[in-house]
Amino acid sequence: MNMHNKSKPPRICGKFLKYFSLYNEKHSIVEDLEDTYREILTSAGVFRARMWYYKQVIKSLLEYISLIFSRGIIMFNNYLKIALRNMKRSVGYSFLNIVGLVIGITVSILILLYVQYEFSYDRFHVSSNSIYRILLEWPGYSDKEDWSHSTWSPLAATLKDELPEIEYSTRVRRYEGVVRREINVFNERGIYFADSDFLKMFSFPLVYGNPETALEQPFSILLTEETAQKYFDDENPVEQTIRLMIGSGKFSEYKITGIIKNIPENSHFNFDFLVSFNTWYSLAGGRSRIEHWNGRSPKAYIQLRKDTDPGEVESKFPAFIKKKKDDSLKEMLHLQPLTDIHLQGNWWNELESNSDIRYLYLLISIGFLILLVACYNYMNLSIAHSIRRTKEINIRRVIGANRKQLIWQFLGESFLFTIISLLVSLVLIKLFLPGFSLFMDRNLSINLLYYPATIQYLICLILFIGFISGSYPAFYISSLRLNIIERKSHGFRNILIVKQLAISIVMIICTLAINNQMNYIQNKKLGYDKDTIISLYIRDNQLKRDYESFKEILLTHSNIQDVTLGFNIPPNIKNWDSTKKWEGSNEQKSIVLNYTSFGYDFQNFYNMKISRGRGFSEKYSADHRTSVIINESAANQFGWSDPIGKQFNMLNKNWNIVGVVEDFHFKSLHEKISPLMITLSRSGSTRSIRYISVKINSDDIPETITYLREKWNEYSPDFPFDYSFLDERIDFIYASEQRLGNSFFYISTISICLACLGLFGLTLFSVSQKTKEIGIRKVLGASVPGIFAQIVKEIFRWVGIATIISWPIGYIIMDKWFQNFAYHAGLSLPIFLISAASALIITLLVVSFQAFKAATADPVQSLRYE
Amino acid sequence: MVVLALKEEIILSALWMLGGSAHGSHVRNKVVELQKKDVVYGTLYNLMEVLIRKGFVTSKKDDPTPERGGKRKTIYTITDEGKKALKETILLHETIRNELPDIELGVSGQ
Numbered sequence: 001m002n003m004h005n006k007s008k009p010p011r012i013c014g015k016f017l018k019y020f021s022l023y024n025e026k027h028s029i030v031e032d033l034e035d036t037y038r039e040i041l042t043s044a045g046v047f048r049a050r051m052w053y054y055k056q057v058i059k060s061l062l063e064y065i066s067l068i069f070s071r072g073i074i075m076f077n078n079y080l081k082i083a084l085r086n087m088k089r090s091v092g093y094s095f096l097n098i099v100g101l102v103i104g105i106t107v108s109i110l111i112l113l114y115v116q117y118e119f120s121y122d123r124f125h126v127s128s129n130s131i132y133r134i135l136l137e138w139p140g141y142s143d144k145e146d147w148s149h150s151t152w153s154p155l156a157a158t159l160k161d162e163l164p165e166i167e168y169s170t171r172v173r174r175y176e177g178v179v180r181r182e183i184n185v186f187n188e189r190g191i192y193f194a195d196s197d198f199l200k201m202f203s204f205p206l207v208y209g210n211p212e213t214a215l216e217q218p219f220s221i222l223l224t225e226e227t228a229q230k231y232f233d234d235e236n237p238v239e240q241t242i243r244l245m246i247g248s249g250k251f252s253e254y255k256i257t258g259i260i261k262n263i264p265e266n267s268h269f270n271f272d273f274l275v276s277f278n279t280w281y282s283l284a285g286g287r288s289r290i291e292h293w294n295g296r297s298p299k300a301y302i303q304l305r306k307d308t309d310p311g312e313v314e315s316k317f318p319a320f321i322k323k324k325k326d327d328s329l330k331e332m333l334h335l336q337p338l339t340d341i342h343l344q345g346n347w348w349n350e351l352e353s354n355s356d357i358r359y360l361y362l363l364i365s366i367g368f369l370i371l372l373v374a375c376y377n378y379m380n381l382s383i384a385h386s387i388r389r390t391k392e393i394n395i396r397r398v399i400g401a402n403r404k405q406l407i408w409q410f411l412g413e414s415f416l417f418t419i420i421s422l423l424v425s426l427v428l429i430k431l432f433l434p435g436f437s438l439f440m441d442r443n444l445s446i447n448l449l450y451y452p453a454t455i456q457y458l459i460c461l462i463l464f465i466g467f468i469s470g471s472y473p474a475f476y477i478s479s480l481r482l483n484i485i486e487r488k489s490h491g492f493r494n495i496l497i498v499k500q501l502a503i504s505i506v507m508i509i510c511t512l513a514i515n516n517q518m519n520y521i522q523n524k525k526l527g528y529d530k531d532t533i534i535s536l537y538i539r540d541n542q543l544k545r546d547y548e549s550f551k552e553i554l555l556t557h558s559n560i561q562d563v564t565l566g567f568n569i570p571p572n573i574k575n576w577d578s579t580k581k582w583e584g585s586n587e588q589k590s591i592v593l594n595y596t597s598f599g600y601d602f603q604n605f606y607n608m609k610i611s612r613g614r615g616f617s618e619k620y621s622a623d624h625r626t627s628v629i630i631n632e633s634a635a636n637q638f639g640w641s642d643p644i645g646k647q648f649n650m651l652n653k654n655w656n657i658v659g660v661v662e663d664f665h666f667k668s669l670h671e672k673i674s675p676l677m678i679t680l681s682r683s684g685s686t687r688s689i690r691y692i693s694v695k696i697n698s699d700d701i702p703e704t705i706t707y708l709r710e711k712w713n714e715y716s717p718d719f720p721f722d723y724s725f726l727d728e729r730i731d732f733i734y735a736s737e738q739r740l741g742n743s744f745f746y747i748s749t750i751s752i753c754l755a756c757l758g759l760f761g762l763t764l765f766s767v768s769q770k771t772k773e774i775g776i777r778k779v780l781g782a783s784v785p786g787i788f789a790q791i792v793k794e795i796f797r798w799v800g801i802a803t804i805i806s807w808p809i810g811y812i813i814m815d816k817w818f819q820n821f822a823y824h825a826g827l828s829l830p831i832f833l834i835s836a837a838s839a840l841i842i843t844l845l846v847v848s849f850q851a852f853k854a855a856t857a858d859p860v861q862s863l864r865y866e
Numbered sequence: 867m868v869v870l871a872l873k874e875e876i877i878l879s880a881l882w883m884l885g886g887s888a889h890g891s892h893v894r895n896k897v898v899e900l901q902k903k904d905v906v907y908g909t910l911y912n913l914m915e916v917l918i919r920k921g922f923v924t925s926k927k928d929d930p931t932p933e934r935g936g937k938r939k940t941i942y943t944i945t946d947e948g949k950k951a952l953k954e955t956i957l958l959h960e961t962i963r964n965e966l967p968d969i970e971l972g973v974s975g976q
Contacts, residue, residue, distance in 0.1 A: 026925065027911040028939045032891040039895075056907055063908025067915070 016057065023064060033057075079412035086413060093385050094417070096761040097378055100754060101421035101465070104374025106428045107750055110436055111367035112457070113444050115360050121266045121342035125203040127303055130167075132310060132335040134159075134300040147334065152293045156195065156300040158324065163316055165308045168197040171277050171298035172269075177246040178539065178720060179273070181231045187537075187722045190272035191246065193280060193298070201303045202269070208238050209258020215276040221254040222274040225262045244275075245539065246283060254279075265443045268342045293325050301338070310335050366747050371465070373503065373751060377758035378417070378469035380496050384762055386410075414470020418462050441739065494798065500762050501802035501839050502809075504755035508835035509810035510817075511748035513827055517818070520825035526730070527664025527673075528570055528606040532701070533726040534708070535569045536692045540716040547683035547692070550715050554694060559704040562695040564605040566681050567597040567688050571730050573666040573676065582638055582648030591637050593630075593650060594666070594674055597681040597688040603661060605695060613644040613659035616680045620658075624680050628655040632663045634675030650677065672823075693726070759839075760846055788848070795843050803836045810835070868951040869958060870922075876900060877913055878922060878944060878952045887943045889928070890914075914942060922948030 023029040033056055041049040087094040122128055134155065135147040153171065160169035173193045179186055199211035206214070207225060214222055221242060228237045237259065243251045254275065263270060277298075281287040304313060317333040325331075336344070343357040386393065396406065437444040538544060551563040568574075578592045600616050603609065611632065616623045635643045643657050655677070663673040681688040696704045705723070712721045777787055811827060818824040870878065880896035881888060888896075890910065897905050917923040922945055927938040944952075 022915075023908070023911050026940065027890055027907075027914060028927075029890075029907055029911065031939045032889070032894065032907055035889075035891040036894065052904075055904075059906040060908030060911075063906060063912055067908075067912050 022067070023060065029060065075408070076412070079409055080416060082409060083413040083416045087416070090385065093381065093761070096757065097381055097417055098421050098424065100374050100377045100381070100757050100761075101417060101469075102424050102428065103750060103754055103757075104371050105421055105425040105461070105465070106432070107747070108367040108371045108461075109425065109429055109458075110432065111363050113433075114436075114440055114442065115364055115367075117266060117442055117444055118343065118360055122268055122338050124264055124266070125201075125338070127201060127203075128338050130304045130306065130308070131201055131338040132302055132304065133338065133341060134302065135334040135336050136296070137332040137334055148296070149299050149336075150296040151298065151300045152296050152325075153298060154291045154293065156298075156302065159300070159302060159320070160197075162320060163313060165304055165313050166302045167305045168201045168303040170195040170198040170201060170301050172198070172301060173277070173280075173298040174271070175246050176537075177244050178251075179231070180243045180245075180251065184231050185720055186230075187720050188272060190270060191244070191275060192269070192271035192273065193275045193277045195277045197303075198274070198301075201301065204263065205261045207259045207261055211258075214258040215274070217255075217257075218276055218279040218282055219252060219254045220257040220276040220279075222258040222260050223256060224260045224272055227272040228259050244273075249283070249539075249541075252283070266342075302335075310337075363743075366751075370747070370751055370754065371461075373754050373758070375465055375469045376503070377500075377754065377761070378414070378465075380500060380758055381761045382410075382414070382469070384496060411466070411470045415462075415466040418466040418469070422458075422462055439739070440743070497759075497762055498798050498802050498805075500755070500759045501798060501843065502806040504752065504759050504842075505802055505806035505835045505839045506810045506813070507748065507752045507755045508838055509806070509831055510814060511745070511752055512831045512834060513810075513814040513825075514744045514748055514817075516825045516828075516831070520823075524665075524823065526570070527662065528608050530570075530727045530730055532696050532698050533606075534694045534696060534705070534723050535726055535729065536694065536708075536712070537722050538565075538689060538692055538716075540719045541686045543716040543719075544686050544689045545684045546715055547689070550692070550711065553711055554708070557704065557707050559697040559699060559707075560694060561697065562605050563692065564602055565599040565683070565689050565692050566602065567690050569691050569693060569726060569729070570606065570664060570666050571726075576674075577651055579648055579650045583646045584640070591634075591675065593634060594676045595650070595679070596676070597679045599681045599683075602678075605693065606664075608664055609662040610659050611662050612642070613657070615659055622656065623658070624682050626654065626656045627658045627680065629659040629661055629678040630657055631661050631673070631676040631678075633673050634677060635660050637675050655679075756842060759842060791847060792844070795840075795847055799836065799840045799843060802839065806835075807832055867954050867958075868947075870951055870955045873909075873913055874917060874922075875952065875955050877910070877917065878948055881923070881942060881944050882949070882952060887941055889939050889941055891939075893942060917948070920947075921945060922951055 033053065036056075037049055037053055040052050125131065133149060134151050135149055136151060137147045151171075156169040156171045160166045171194065174189075175191045175193065176187065176189045177191050179188045179191075194215060196213070196215040199206070199214060206222070209222060214220060221244070223231070223237060223242075231237070231242065232240070237256050240256050241253045242256060244254055245251045260274065280290050284290050304310060314333070314335050321331065321333060343360065393406070433444060543550060547565060554560050554563050573594050573596045575596070576592055576594045578590045580587045580590045582591070598616075599605075600618065603615050610629070612635075613629075615629070616627065620627065630638075630643065638646070638648065640646050643660055646657050647654055648657075649655070661678070665673060666676070667674060679688070683689075694708065708723065709721045810832070814827055818826070876897055877893065880893050880900060884892055884896055890907070894905055894907060894910050897910070914923060914925065918925060924943050924945055925940050926943075928941050929938070
């Protein structure tokens with residue numbers, strides 16, 4: 001610092017102070033500070049003076065801010081009062097606006113809650129960011145959805161041994177079985193087998209037991225709290241035993257080594273029992289029968305060490321595979337993050353039914369769209385309404401309101417509307433949430449709203465809506481010169497109406513198309529009969545051996561039409577494998593086939609059609625060794641002109657094709673039908689029989705079931721009678737598809753309502769504009785029908801233009817959407833016609849009603865307020 | 867009867883003590899003298915705004931003088947209403963003091 005500046009306070013602060021415009025203009029802050037600075041300088045020295053100066057500047061800044069703030073609040077209150085008053089004056093408009101915003105906000109928030117929940121799956125595990133599942137990519141199936149999560153048994157442990165980046169690994173396999181403890185015997189579907197690292201990787205806290213050792217010993221089992229309650233009531237299950245029969249075989253004793261706290265809903269694991277995986281070695285008859293690289297079944301999960309890059313680990317996989325397997329099949333391994341499993345799960349093969357991330361993205365965009373439409377409605381309505389208020393606005397300007405004040409006023413009104421709508425929405429959400437949760441089959445609670453992140457979203461939401469909706473009218477109206485508001489309104493109003501009509505028409509098109517598609521899917525022929533077929537799951541080997549006599553006995557009942565057996569029932573055909581060897585192949589390409597077994601005459605039972613060759617028959621003894629029936633899809637894949645008699649190799653065996661069955665759906669209706677091979681299930685075969693299916697009359701079903709149960713108990717008394725209706729099973733599998741369809745339908749309906757609401761409001765207010773015009777016409781001598789014809793002509797013109805705009809848009813949007821489906825209903829002309837017609841009808845109704853009132857009114861009245 | 871807030875009263879009093887008209891810096895110094903505590907200019911100006919809005923004080927820009935390089939400082943002047951309000955407030959203090967039984971109002975320490 002040079003001497004020259006010593007008597008002056010720090011420069012920068014001085015410049016800074018100039019920004020306190022109020023302090024600087026009305027009060028001379030810079031000079032005052034300077035004067036006092038000098039005084040302190042002389043009395044206490046430079047240092048003290050400077051300190052004082054800084055303090056003054058900073059504190060004055062704070063004071064300044066609070067001054068502006070409090071002034072702002074006063075102004076805000078003022079505008080709020082005015083806005084409230086305005087709202088009360090035009091109740092109809094306010095009501096319409098609020099209803100529109102409420103619908104928009106409520107739907108968006110409900111969707112947000114659901115989507116948030118879906119994304120939250122599996123995140124409660126402490127190490128959720130480091131856990132991955134191993135996926136197998138099959139050559140030729142580069143689409144992620146086709147990758148398999150069934151892996152070779154030794155994979156998980158070997159990976160952990162060989163790759164130092166892997167901290168823990170476990171296999172997981174789900175099984176069904178019969179569980180028995182004293183008098184409680186139940187079929188259980190949620191029995192998971194896992195290695196001992198499982199409890200270290202995943203955060204399933206134990207109420208009792210040691211997570212380090214609980215899964216170490218074979219025949220160790222853990223129960224969830226609920227399951228323990230079910231089998232042990234209030235008894236302490238600790239250290240006790242429980243008997244399980246897995247697959248078909250005998251019961252074994254398992255020691256209970258722990259109780260697990262009940263599993264949260266948002267987990268893709270959902271087990272009731274956890275059994276040590278090494279139990280399989282005993283159950284399967286030897287360790288070597290499980291630990292081999294030739295077949296795949298368990299899922300493999302690994303946990304990487306902290307801060308390891310999954311990409312690096314993946315890059316080590318090819319070398320790893322080469323070592324372990326002969327790479328003639330060239331499968332590739334990939335890592336799938338734990339948190340992606342629920343969202344991306346190819347739900348046909350999953351442990352539990354999952355969501356589809358495409359669906360979620362779609363939902364998000366629709367929610368956003370609805371919000372946008374609501375805002376757009378608000379904007380339109382607001383503009384139309386403010387055209388009405390031109391007189392008021394003009395007066396304000398004459399009095400001296402500047403543009404800034406007008407803008408603030410409009411924004412203030414907009415915020416007021418938004419806040420009121422938000423409050424009403426919150427109440428509605430609280431009301432609707434239980435029903436919505438039920439509908440979506442998820443456990444949603446409003447507590448999710450208390451997470452800080454969501455509060456921020458909400459606030460951003462309000463600001464966003466408020467600003468967007470209020471901005472256009474605010475800036476637009478306030479910028480117009482006084483008299484232009486009158487003249488411009490005409491053409492402008494037309495544009496608004498046409499825009500609104502176009503949106504409504506597009507909405508209607510989308511809704512009708514989606515509805516069509518969903519109906520089509522639901523009514524689509526599966527390719528086989530599903531009605532009144534009962535499926536019995538068989539574990540009892542003895543029953544399998546006694547099948548023929550069991551079948552005979554059943555058929556004696558008048559209500560029972562037919563009985564068959566098989567490895568699967570059509571909807572749960574899952575197993576697949578691939579082959580490179582078939583007649584005429586060059587062993588370069590591989591074909592993936594699903595496989596299953598059915599009994600003789602399955603085609604009659606299920607009403608499937610054998611299009612070429614023959615069904616299985618007792619006449620040919622080869623049928624139960626090497627004969628196979630394939631479906632049309634498979635035949636196409638193989639590429640022979642006549643598949644009958646051709647051979648191919650699958651599952652290390654050569655098969656001879658004796659027949660081709662017409663395609664039937666055994667997977668999602670959205671997907672193309674996969675190639676399938678069917679072998680013969682024979683009575684007595686313990687390995688190829690899992691189901692006995694019974695076709696019954698729809699008369700007196702309870703009686704038939706009682707009969708079935710009786711006979712079952714005769715033939716298989718040790719095993720619980722477990723039956724299900726085939727169509728219920730199918731519906732359950734397709735449940736999430738159903739939900740998808742339904743939710744789309746509801747959402748589209750809401751969008752249409754919103755769009756129509758906007759249309760309604762718009763026409764309502766523009767017609768009121770017309771009263772003046774009509775009044776004038778009347779005075780000039782026009783007749784009532786003449787006026788009417790005029791108006792109708794104008795309506796047709798609006799709808800015509802809107803149609804021309806909206807049809808191409810609607811077509812493009814729906815066409816893209818239909819790409820998601822392998823089979824789709826397509827867009828038909830009626831959809832477009834109906835959409836345009838409905839828009840026309842609505843507009844006609846609304847406008848003509850108003851116009852009629854106007855046309856028959858006394859012109860003196862309508863012109864009075866000129 | 868018009869009653870002033872304590873801070874307002876202090877500032878008006880200071881202004882009056884300075885003769886009814888004074889620069890911002892002088893007012894501030896006087897208030898510091900009275901309160902024996904530092905006062906931030908921002909607070910002062912805020913209160914001045916309130917007083918001006920209420921009509922107790924007027925402000926105007928001074929004539930430029932060469933010694934300050936031609937800058938103009940604001941001068942605050944107490945108005946008749948301001949004087950009236952101040953008188954009434956002081957009267958209120960008196961009334962309270964007289965009717966409040968037995969309070970020893972000695973000089974308190976710093």
